[in-house]
Amino acid sequence: MNNNRNIQNDVNLAEVDLNHSIPEEETKRQYYFMAKAARYVAELEQKLGHKPTCCVTTFGCQMNARDSEKLVGILEKVGYELIEDENADFVIYNTCTVRDNANQRVYGRLGVLNGFKRKKPHMKIALCGCMMQEPTVIEKIKTSYRFVDLIFGTHNIFKFAELLVATFENEGLVIDIWKDTDQIVEDLPIERKYPFKSGINIMFGCNNFCSYCIVPYVRGRERSRAPKDIIREIERLVADGVVEIMLLGQNVNSYGKNLKEPISFAQLLQEIEKIEGLQRIRFMTSHPKDLSEELIQVMKHSKKICRHLHLPLQSGSTRILTSMNRRYTKEQYVELAERIRTEIPDIAITTDIIVGFPGETAEDVEETIDVIRRVKYDNAFTFIYSKRTGTPAAAMDNQVPEAQVKVGFDKVLKTVQDTAREQVSRYQGQIMDALVEEVNENDNSLVTGRLSNNTLVHFPGDASLVGKIVNVSLDECHGFYYMGHMV
Ligand code: 5AD
Ligand code: SF4
Numbered sequence: 001m002n003n004n005r006n007i008q009n010d011v012n013l014a015e016v017d018l019n020h021s022i023p024e025e026e027t028k029r030q031y032y033f034m035a036k037a038a039r040y041v042a043e044l045e046q047k048l049g050h051k052p053t054c055c056v057t058t059f060g061c062q063m064n065a066r067d068s069e070k071l072v073g074i075l076e077k078v079g080y081e082l083i084e085d086e087n088a089d090f091v092i093y094n095t096c097t098v099r100d101n102a103n104q105r106v107y108g109r110l111g112v113l114n115g116f117k118r119k120k121p122h123m124k125i126a127l128c129g130c131m132m133q134e135p136t137v138i139e140k141i142k143t144s145y146r147f148v149d150l151i152f153g154t155h156n157i158f159k160f161a162e163l164l165v166a167t168f169e170n171e172g173l174v175i176d177i178w179k180d181t182d183q184i185v186e187d188l189p190i191e192r193k194y195p196f197k198s199g200i201n202i203m204f205g206c207n208n209f210c211s212y213c214i215v216p217y218v219r220g221r222e223r224s225r226a227p228k229d230i231i232r233e234i235e236r237l238v239a240d241g242v243v244e245i246m247l248l249g250q251n252v253n254s255y256g257k258n259l260k261e262p263i264s265f266a267q268l269l270q271e272i273e274k275i276e277g278l279q280r281i282r283f284m285t286s287h288p289k290d291l292s293e294e295l296i297q298v299m300k301h302s303k304k305i306c307r308h309l310h311l312p313l314q315s316g317s318t319r320i321l322t323s324m325n326r327r328y329t330k331e332q333y334v335e336l337a338e339r340i341r342t343e344i345p346d347i348a349i350t351t352d353i354i355v356g357f358p359g360e361t362a363e364d365v366e367e368t369i370d371v372i373r374r375v376k377y378d379n380a381f382t383f384i385y386s387k388r389t390g391t392p393a394a395a396m397d398n399q400v401p402e403a404q405v406k407v408g409f410d411k412v413l414k415t416v417q418d419t420a421r422e423q424v425s426r427y428q429g430q431i432m433d434a435l436v437e438e439v440n441e442n443d444n445s446l447v448t449g450r451l452s453n454n455t456l457v458h459f460p461g462d463a464s465l466v467g468k469i470v471n472v473s474l475d476e477c478h479g480f481y482y483m484g485h486m487v
Contacts, residue, residue, distance in 0.1 A: 013038045013077065026158065026185045033161040034078050034189075040168040041079035044089070044122070054080035055088040059106065060096025062284060063219075063248055064129055066199040067157055068094045071128075073189030074160050082191070087116045090124045092150075095131035097214055099386035103131055107145075114147050124167055126150035128157060132177060133218035136389065142173065153177040154219055158185035180220040186229055196467035197435070198242050202230055202268065203249035208287065210314070211325045211392040212357060212385060215250060224249075224256050227268055234275055243469065244280035244435055247272075252283050253290035266294040273304050279469060280435065280452065281305045285312060288336055289327045300343050308454040309340060312352040313380075316371035317364035320357055324393070330367060337375040348378035348423075348453035355412050356385035356405035358396035365408040372415045376423045378453065379480060380416040384409055417479070424455055425477035431487055432457075434472045436465040457482040 016035035023029045044052050054075045058068040071092055072082055080090060091113060096102040106127075117123045125148050131137050132153045141148055149167050152159065155178040166174045184204070192198050203224040206216045234245055247268075249255060256263040265283075272281055281304045288311055299305050315321050318329040328336075337349060353368060372380065384405055387394045434449025434457050447461035449472060457472050458481065474482045 026183070027187050030158060030161045030185070030188055033165050034074060037078040037161055037164045037168070040165065045079065047122075048089070051079065051081045052089040053083045053085075054090040054092070055083055055086050056092050056094065057086065057109075058094045059102050060094075060098065060130065062199050062246065063201070063250075064094050064096060065193070066201060066248060067129070067154075069190050069192055069199075070157060070188060071160055072191040074164070076191050077189045078161070078164070086113060087120075089120075089122065090126070091116075092126040092128060095127060095129035097129075097131040097134060097137075097218060097388070099383060100388070101386070103137070106131060107140075110145050110148070114145075117147050124149045126152075126163075126167070128152045128154075128160075130154055130214070130218040134214075134389075138175070138177065146173070148173060151175045151177065155179075155181035155183075158183070158188060182221075182223060184223065184225055184229075192237075192242075194437070194467075195241050197244040197246070197437075198237050199246045199248050200230060200233055200237075201225060201249070202247045202252060202283075203255050206250035207254075208251060208327075209325060209392075211323065211396075212354065212388065214388040214391055217390055219250065222251070222254065222258065224259050226259065227256070227263055227271060230268070231271060231275065234272060234278065238275055238277040241467070243278065243467070244282065245272075245278065247281070247283040249283075250285060251287045251290065253286050253292065253295065264292065264294060266292060266298040269295075269298050269302070269305060273302055279304060282308065282454075284310050286310060287312070288333050291336060296340055296343050299347075306452045306454065307344065307346050308348045308350070308378075308452065310350045310352075311337065311340075313368070313371060313375075314352060314354050315357060315360070315364065316368035317360070318367075320360055320364050320367075323359060323396075324354075324357060330371060334371060334374055346453065348455065349375060350379040350454070351375075351377050351381070353380055353382045353412060353416075354385050355382060355409040356400045358385075358393055358400065359398040360385075360400055360408070362404075362408065365411060368412060369415045372412070372419055376419045377416060378423045378455065379420050382409065382413050382416060421477075421479050424480060424482075427451075427453075427455075427474050428477050428482075429474065431471050431473050433469050434459075435469050436461065436467065438466060439463050455481060457484045459484040459486055461486060 011031045013035040023032055041052055056068045056071050058064050095106050113125050132151050150163055152163055205220040205222045207222040209216050252265050255265040316330050432451050434451050436447050436449045438448050440446035440448050440458055446458045447465050449457050459472055471487050472484045473487050474484050476483045
């Protein structure tokens with residue numbers, strides 16, 4: 001699966017002098033360790049009689065998906081072959097801890113990995129990502145999952161090559177978790193999953209401390225990448241065939257505020273818009289409290305920014321929003337959404353909703369349903385509140401009984417489905433451009449494309465269309481997607 005998408009790895013590892021002292025500059029230091037790891041992987045290849053295989057499994061959000069591309073970039077660079085099968089020579093789980101069910105899935109699957117490792121003792125198992133930033137998780141792995149070889153967290157992922165070397169040089173568990181960092185290490189290898197689209201980190205961490213959310217504790221304080229580094233990365237990606245980018249951050253609307261030379265997110269978008277060859281710009285996630293009029297105007301006049309805004313609501317009750325520390329009211333949110341719809345009528349608005357936050361009553365749920373009906377989301381991710389140890393909400397004494405949560409959740413879900421169906425279907429019969437992403441998994445006479453507004457459309461076509469932007473007639477709306485044909 002190595003198809004030359006690893007565009008930033010122009011360092012030839014064979015030329016790195018391992019007799020030289022370890023470089024101090026971080027990027028050079030990591031290439032030194034990649035060169036070292038490559039020697040160990042080559043030895044392993046000799047022993048096994050085949051190229052050692054690796055498998056990277058991602059849980060959670062698009063940030064994690066992007067981090068996994070960095071892990072794959074390094075693993076391929078040092079000589080592993082990437083496979084989909086977890087019965088590989090090196091397996092890494094990039095974990096998520098935003099809700100407890102993500103944690104439970106990791107524990108369940110670790111048991112299966114142990115079965116593989118018993119038959120293949122040289123196998124290495126690594127864990128990284130948000131879940132590893134929680135001390136209770138580390139304790140549990142140390143006592144109950146002793147077959148794990150490497151654990152690291154979110155702040156030192158750039159050190160992966162160095163830690164990989166440590167697993168070859170040490171018996172037992174290698175563990176390196178940092179509490180926080182202000183470092184951003186540029187120019188390490190990245191292996192993209194798709195040749196034609198890519199995520200790009202513009203900032204890391206979150207300073208908002210919504211009372212239910214563990215992200216600020218596991219991803220640390222907000223820090224923005226320098227605009228020139230972002231632009232340079234996008235220019236390289238475009239030169240390499242990328243037509244659509246997704247700018248990633250927990251709260252993109254506060255991008256750039258803490259840089260030495262402050263710049264707004266809207267200004268960054270205008271700079272990115274100028275990049276020739278780039279056709280589509282997406283971003284995620286927006287916090288309603290920080291979404292500026294400047295951004296609405298830039299989106300409105302842009303030719304490249306997609307007609308999609310993900311604007312997490314979380315709750316429609318001002319009382320609950322206050323307790324969640326979201327820092328906007330129901331009215332402010334609805335007013336913002338209406339303003340966006342007036343300025344950009346063809347925009348799709350999607351959202352995240354939590355049901356069952358401590359103290360939430362049936363009336364609060366009705367307020368949420370009222371917002372869904374008024375804003376008319378094109379799609380909404382609805383979550384049952386999950387208690388995260390260490391967050392302020394976990395200590396609130398009015399946790400909602402499960403049965404009551406279920407009733408509210410079903411009601412919210414039904415409203416979302418009804419309004420989304422109506423909203424998505426308003427384009428039936430129109431012709432729109434779609435970026436073809438893949439041959440349809442269930443029917444290989446069809447391909448799947450993504451509209452600017454993020455809705456999917458399936459239509460007759462073949463693999464030669466993948467990565468191209470084509471005009472498609474939206475013939476039939478099926479709830480959240482369309483069936484169509486190319487025109
Ligand atoms: N319980 C349920 N959902 C949560 N989210 C974040 N924390 C929790 C939690 N403790 C949801 C929010 C956020 C999305 C990424 O995950 O809706 O926007
Ligand atoms: Fe969590 Fe709120 Fe930050 Fe989003 S903005 S990551 S919900 S704390």
